Amino acid sequence: MDVLNPEDDSYEDYYNSEGLEEFGPCKKTHVKEFSHVFLPVFYSITCVLSIIANFTLLTLFIKYKTLRKVLPLHMVISDILFTLSLPFWAVYASSEWIFGDQSCKAISLVYMVSLYSSNLFVACLSLQRFMDIVCVISTTSIFNSPKRNTVMCALVWLFSILAAAAHVSFVETQKFHEELICTYHFNDKFGWKIYTRFQMNILGFVVPFLVLLFCSIRLSCVAQGKRAFTVFRHECGFTVMFFLLWFPYSVVIFMHALQDLHIFYACTINIHFDFAIHVTECIAFMHVFINPVLFIFLNKKVWRQLRNACKTPREYLLEESNSSPVMLSQEGAIELKAVQRYQAHVLSISGEPPNNFLREPM
DSSP, X not given: OTTSOOSSSTTHHHHOOGGGTTTOOOOOHHHHHHHHHHHXXXXXXXXXXXXXXXXXHHHHHHHOGGGOOHXXXXXXXXXXXXXXXXXXXXXXXXXXXXXXXXXXXXXXXXXXXXXXXXXXXXXXXXXXXXXXXXXXXXXXXXXXXXXXXXXHHHHHHHHHHHHHXXXXXXXXXXXXXXXXXXXXXXXXXXXXXXXXXXXXXXXXXIHHHHHHHHHHHHHHHXXXXXXXXXXXXXXXXXXXXXXXXXXXXXXXXXXXXXXHTTSSOOHHHHHHHHXXXXXXXXXXXXXXXXXXXXXXXXXXXXXXXXXXXXXOHHHHHHHHHHTSOOOGGGHHHHHHHHHHHHHHHHHXXXXXXXXXXXXXXX
């Protein structure tokens, strides 16, 4: 999170002028006031929306075994972990870091691992759909679908933890102007600062986006039939949304890296970059609730089960009755058939027979 980035990003700019000594002071009062008001509100709203979206999808995975897939489930877990860090950053943005040094490192680790893994799981979902359509893999192969997805998940978590370690090893709490901050502290290891910026760009955006783009283009060339076209539509949806969410943030991160290298510098530009990093960061963080929502709406099976789960018994009966093209004289048979279907539907969800909601005539 840019709340961790030192000297020229987010909060560290407000507390530390170490990187500005040779250029003179650069006051950022307006940026600080903006962040104190805007970021806590945004993080709180994002946290609530993410809990609703991700736990809705997680509930569907738990209730319906046919929807339970390895990669989407891990994507949801990653987004939930990311969500758990948001309340801490909201409190930090509104005042100072009050949770201690160990919590600073722990929350930073959770944040960084979940950020990398979420984007990589989106890329893996795209790659999975592409391989299911384009590649014909033997069921006896060690790379059949279940094993392949398990290997993908293990690699994603491994790469995410290794990538996060490069960030967290420099994170610590510091006192500055009588306020406790949780931030990077690179000291004289300037090369690591540049490395973490480019790592965020490459592993957090470039690699996942190239995978999404490749799969979309290849599927557009080979898509034949209804199923292939549906998969292609999913790919386009995720590719476009991923680009819109993460490209602006990646551009600003790259420009900050150029500024770190002193390729250009001006106080006004630095202030504009700080505003830009806040806005683009917030846009990027919207992925935490957009990913599950997009997955639900683009997946017909998931959307259908969500609609069924939200129906009341009366609505279920009415839909079943209206969907049966029979004569009015057969209404009794329709009702009985609808009741039987609803009972089977509830039994498949809960494993228990439904309560009698149609009373016997007096």
